[in-house]
Amino acid sequence: xxxxxxxxxxxxxxxxxxxxxxxxxxKGDTITESNQKELESHERALINFxxxxxxxxxxxxxxxxxxxxxxxxxxxxxSEKVTLRYDLSLKKWSAYNSSGNEMCRLDISDNSMLxxxxxxxxxxxxxxxxxxxxxx
Amino acid sequence: MKKVIFTLFWLLFPVILPxxxxxxxxxxxxxxxxxxxxxxxxxxxxxxxVVNNINAAIKEKGYSVNILDIYGPDVSPQKCKNLVTSLSPxxxxxxxxxxVGHGTHGAPGGDKWPMMAMAQHNPSxxxxxxxxxxxxxxxxxxxTVTIGxxxxxxxxxxxxxxxxxxxxxxxxxxxxxEIRGLQKLFTGYIGxxxxxxxxxxxxxxxxxxxxxxxxxxxxxxxxxxxxxxNDNNPTWADLTSDLTSSVSTxxxxxxxxxxxxxxxxxxxxxxxxxxxxxxxxxxxxxxxQQNTTADDQKLLNQLGAALDIALxxxxxxxxxxxxxxxxxxxxxxxxxxxxxxxxxxxxxxCIPASNYFMQLIIKDSLIKVAPIDxxxxxNHICELKVKETYKK
Numbered sequence: 001x002x003x004x005x006x007x008x009x010x011x012x013x014x015x016x017x018x019x020x021x022x023x024x025x026x027k028g029d030t031i032t033e034s035n036q037k038e039l040e041s042h043e044r045a046l047i048n049f050x051x052x053x054x055x056x057x058x059x060x061x062x063x064x065x066x067x068x069x070x071x072x073x074x075x076x077x078x079s080e081k082v083t084l085r086y087d088l089s090l091k092k093w094s095a096y097n098s099s100g101n102e103m104c105r106l107d108i109s110d111n112s113m114l115x116x117x118x119x120x121x122x123x124x125x126x127x128x129x130x131x132x133x134x135x136x
Numbered sequence: 137m138k139k140v141i142f143t144l145f146w147l148l149f150p151v152i153l154p155x156x157x158x159x160x161x162x163x164x165x166x167x168x169x170x171x172x173x174x175x176x177x178x179x180x181x182x183x184x185x186v187v188n189n190i191n192a193a194i195k196e197k198g199y200s201v202n203i204l205d206i207y208g209p210d211v212s213p214q215k216c217k218n219l220v221t222s223l224s225p226x227x228x229x230x231x232x233x234x235x236v237g238h239g240t241h242g243a244p245g246g247d248k249w250p251m252m253a254m255a256q257h258n259p260s261x262x263x264x265x266x267x268x269x270x271x272x273x274x275x276x277x278x279x280t281v282t283i284g285x286x287x288x289x290x291x292x293x294x295x296x297x298x299x300x301x302x303x304x305x306x307x308x309x310x311x312x313x314e315i316r317g318l319q320k321l322f323t324g325y326i327g328x329x330x331x332x333x334x335x336x337x338x339x340x341x342x343x344x345x346x347x348x349x350x351x352x353x354x355x356x357x358x359x360x361x362x363x364x365x366n367d368n369n370p371t372w373a374d375l376t377s378d379l380t381s382s383v384s385t386x387x388x389x390x391x392x393x394x395x396x397x398x399x400x401x402x403x404x405x406x407x408x409x410x411x412x413x414x415x416x417x418x419x420x421x422x423x424x425q426q427n428t429t430a431d432d433q434k435l436l437n438q439l440g441a442a443l444d445i446a447l448x449x450x451x452x453x454x455x456x457x458x459x460x461x462x463x464x465x466x467x468x469x470x471x472x473x474x475x476x477x478x479x480x481x482x483x484x485x486c487i488p489a490s491n492y493f494m495q496l497i498i499k500d501s502l503i504k505v506a507p508i509d510x511x512x513x514x515n516h517i518c519e520l521k522v523k524e525t526y527k528k
Contacts, residue, residue, distance in 0.1 A: 064236075068293060
């Protein structure tokens with residue numbers, strides 16, 4: 001993980017004071033967050049386990065889809081913030097620093113983030129569809 | 137007297153008869169930071185191994201070529217909309233649309249076709265592939281082929297309504313069988329074909345090939361086209377079915393993005409249209425000022441049409457000579473012709489233009505000369521790069 005994200009970014013994720021998750025909506029050129037919630041300790045343990053999975057840091061295969069993330073996870077530590085955005089259909093994720101600049105984009109190697117997101121947002125129809133009808 | 141003048145006019149000033157035309161609308165996103173470099177290779181391979189070969193094969197049936205090759209910063213939804221709506225093919229024409237770039241299905245549901253990004257990310261500007269096909273189909277060309285190579289993955293965006301001809305390191309060559317096969321596919325059917333590279337919910341990926349990294353769909357398309365052109369009786373049904381299996385197999389075996397194309401073939405077998413007799417055409421003097429990509433493409437299309445007539449063995453040598461004079465008139469006296477390899481990677485031959493044009497009359501195995509780049513000096517061409525296709 002620290003080979004892709006810098007040590008300071010890894011430090012924010014490891015020692016975050018607050019971790020929030022939100023659904024994302026894209027309208028025109030803007031991305032807006034909705035249903036934002038702070039993760040409870042058991043949810044945080046699950047999400048951290050998936051976020052730090054080494055398999056999520058291994059590849060970025062070229063793909064012909066637009067990156068329209070559905071889920072955003074923000075880690076705050078003191079005045080620093082790291083945001084991870086997941087496109088669970090395209091199977092790509094990106095990390096952004098406090099200024100909102102994209103630091104990396106990588107492949108989502110399994111459906112554990114999709115399953116975890118579905119548990120946290122059980123009524124989201126797109127997440128449900130992706131879970132029931134995964135790309136073959 | 138009037139009749140004599142009228143007859144003399146027609147004898148002395150041959151007019152441009154509208155020949156059958158194959159229109160290529162290619163939109164390739166070569167500027168994207170993730171797939172732009174791959175798409176530069178895809179564009180090169182698509183023209184070297186698909187477009188040029190099909191053009192060469194159907195030239196015998198009287199088809200001239202109109203290429204609208206949109207890439208780099210020219211790719212945009214507006215450009216696509218403008219070109220698709222303004223294209224006006226004749227009833228014997230063929231229209232082929234080929235898009236390579238990002239795309240999405242949008243929200244689950246609706247029809248099975250994706251929406252194309254056209255080198256931008258604003259979801260409200262996406263162009264539905266089905267809209268492009270319906271627009272082109274409504275123009276009633278003889279054959280309409282619409283191909284969208286992009287992802288068809290799901291997201292929250294609302295849906296909008298709206299060959300490897302064997303590795304050949306010198307000039308392209310087509311066997312008699314390949315020529316007949318491509319002629320059958322492109323002039324032996326009437327109707328429309330719509331193909332996209334992935335099923336709803338799937339993403340389209342890339343694969344390492346002997347021609348460099350390419351999108352999986354285009355790699356399989358040129359291989360299947362090569363196989364089909366070698367069939368005695370190629371059909372669009374077999375080509376699309378084999379293409380689907382091939383993309384599915386290759387993407388599963390070699391990439392993390394398995395995907396299966398979707399297609400709708402609606403064609404009927406028909407005899408090729410009657411070839412209209414070609415007559416020498418005028419070649420406009422290039423503009424001396426800085427030209428746009430469209431001006432350059434227009435010049436290359438016009439030169440391509442004129443070179444087709446210079447090579448047409450069904451018209452008299454004197455008429456071909458007239459055409460060569462008209463072509464020569466737009467070149468500088470010391471202009472040269474660079475003959476490029478099929479993949480455009482090296483120069484096979486460099487010949488003074490005047491010698492090259494005279495040889496066109498006697499080279500019987502040469503079936504097509506495709507101009508690919510013209511360098512100008514003032515309002516004349518001082519260097520022209522071409523690719524040649526020979527009959528094996």
